[in-house]
Amino acid sequence: MDTAKVFMTGRSQAVRLPKAYRFDTDEVTIERAPDGAVILRPKPRANLGERIRQILEKAGDTSEFERPEQGSLERDASWWDEQGFETPKQPGHE
Numbered sequence: 001m002d003t004a005k006v007f008m009t010g011r012s013q014a015v016r017l018p019k020a021y022r023f024d025t026d027e028v029t030i031e032r033a034p035d036g037a038v039i040l041r042p043k044p045r046a047n048l049g050e051r052i053r054q055i056l057e058k059a060g061d062t063s064e065f066e067r068p069e070q071g072s073l074e075r076d077a078s079w080w081d082e083q084g085f086e087t088p089k090q091p092g093h094e
Contacts, residue, residue, distance in 0.1 A: 005016045017023075027043040046054065056062075080086070 002018055002020070004018060004021075007014055007016065023040070023042050025042040025045065028040040029043050031039040031041070033039055
């Protein structure tokens with residue numbers, strides 16, 4: 001049976017795990033078994049889509065923040081014409 005060192009870091013208690021017990025994750029879940037044993041398990045990493053879904057669920061109804069339709073913007077190209085440049089073409093307006 002291996003052992004680990006228990007120590008204080010700030011006002012929290014920490015356990016220094018031997019190399020053989022390292023986790024390949026930033027977080028673990030903690031559970032206390034009926035016999036008092038502490039069980040650590042790697043916390044599954046959520047993918048980007050899952051994280052976005054979680055954020056949107058927490059945000060609730062965001063309809064009041066929806067951006068209104070902007071419509072098209074007419075540009076004054078007279079300066080270009082006065083300088084002798086060809087008026088720039090807007091994408092989709094050829």
